[in-house]
Amino acid sequence: MTTIGVLALQGAFIEHEQMLQRLGVAVRRVTLPRHLDGLDGLIIPGGESTAIGKLMVEWRLLEPLRAFGRSGGAMYGSCAGAIVRARDVGREQPLLGLMDLRVARNAFGRQIESFQAQLQVPVLGERPFPGVFIRAPKILAVGPGVEALCTLDDGSVVAAQQGHLLAVSFHAELTDDTRLHEYFLGLAGWRSPAGAAHAHATA
Ligand code: GLN
Numbered sequence: 001m002t003t004i005g006v007l008a009l010q011g012a013f014i015e016h017e018q019m020l021q022r023l024g025v026a027v028r029r030v031t032l033p034r035h036l037d038g039l040d041g042l043i044i045p046g047g048e049s050t051a052i053g054k055l056m057v058e059w060r061l062l063e064p065l066r067a068f069g070r071s072g073g074a075m076y077g078s079c080a081g082a083i084v085r086a087r088d089v090g091r092e093q094p095l096l097g098l099m100d101l102r103v104a105r106n107a108f109g110r111q112i113e114s115f116q117a118q119l120q121v122p123v124l125g126e127r128p129f130p131g132v133f134i135r136a137p138k139i140l141a142v143g144p145g146v147e148a149l150c151t152l153d154d155g156s157v158v159a160a161q162q163g164h165l166l167a168v169s170f171h172a173e174l175t176d177d178t179r180l181h182e183y184f185l186g187l188a189g190w191r192s193p194a195g196a197a198h199a200h201a202t203a
Pocket of ligand 1: 045046047048049050078079080081083105106134135136137
């Protein structure tokens with residue numbers, strides 16, 4: 001059975017767990033390096049990237065998480081979880097540096113300027129995806145091995161994929177739309193069971 005870890009140091013990890021449970025995969029909370037053993041994939045949730053990074057250092061997770069990503073473990077980071085996997089965020093803070101991304105934090109403004117937008121994400125099909133942006137980052141530049149999955153009119157990228165690694169600026173876990181999680185689970189080797197009750201949700 002596919003088992004997905006959710007890094008539970010800080011931020012919106014419960015919402016990701018609920019989404020995964022709804023899709024019928026086994027979920028494990030990750031707070032210690034040994035919790036990574038045998039996982040098919042890992043989600044790093046949104047929250048506050050400085051806090052998550054500091055806790056990764058304090059809880060000795062930085063190297064184990066890097067090793068997990070480098071050895072082929074699928075990873076999905078939303079918002080702060082995308083930021084901590086970038087190689088450059090324009091300031092000093094602990095980063096995993098697993099993805100060849102240059103990111104600007106809080107690029108859409110403050111908390112009060114949070115918004116929702118209907119996004120075109122071609123790998124998820126034609127139906128627009130509801131993007132919830134909360135003090136979200138923009139991906140300003142992607143390296144040659146990275147594919148932009150969703151680009152805004154201003155040219156900034158809000159979803160990107162580098163092999164089995166996914167970075168997303170918005171919060172799919174706060175919607176009813178399971179398509180992005182299903183896409184990630186595909187990268188982690190999961191095949192949706194025929195007839196499962198997760199049929200594409202309305203959103
Ligand atoms: N602004 C936060 C940061 O820079 C990210 C916000 C979020 O994860 N919703 O870390």
